[in-house]
Every structure is written in structure tokens, then in C-alpha cells.
Amino acid sequence: MTNETIENVKADAKKGMADIGKKVADAKANVKADVEKVKANFGKSDLEKKAAYAKADIIADANKAKADVENKMAHAKTDTEKAKADIGRKMSDALK
Numbered sequence: 001m002t003n004e005t006i007e008n009v010k011a012d013a014k015k016g017m018a019d020i021g022k023k024v025a026d027a028k029a030n031v032k033a034d035v036e037k038v039k040a041n042f043g044k045s046d047l048e049k050k051a052a053y054a055k056a057d058i059i060a061d062a063n064k065a066k067a068d069v070e071n072k073m074a075h076a077k078t079d080t081e082k083a084k085a086d087i088g089r090k091m092s093d094a095l096k
Helices: 005-038 046-095
Strands: none
Touching: 005 046
């Protein structure tokens, strides 16, 4: 395997891990929101329930957005690493 291939495989693995991390964060946010909604059903008025539901959804959406930004940053970072490796390879080839 060439150095460029190794760098590409590493970058793809990092992207895969970032994607898994995002899915886990999304699932956690959904579970937390569902737990808060269940809690809201006990001994509260309809208005309090609606407020608790809205708050749970807002928090879940914020956590998902944060995970999405982190995922996009990880992808951008690995794309940069790939580009750096490619530039290094091209410079090495040019100097031969």
C-alpha cells in the first residue's frame, strides 16, 4: 500500500467514526427527550406538559445540531488531511 492509500484509509475510518458518533448523539438526544416527555405526563397540567414537551424537543434539536456540526468538522478535518497527503505525494513525485 502506498502512503497516500494509507492516509485515505485512515481518513475514511475517521469519517466513519464521526458518522457513528453523530448517530449515537442523535439517539441519545431522542431518548433524553422521550424520558423528559414521560416525566412530564405525571401530575402536571396540560399546559405544563406542552411546555415540557417543547423544552425536550428544543434541547434534543440543539444536541443534534451540535453533533451535526462536530460531524461536519471531523469530515472537513479528514478531507484536509487527505489533501495534505496528496500534496505531499505530488511534491515528492515532482522532485524525483
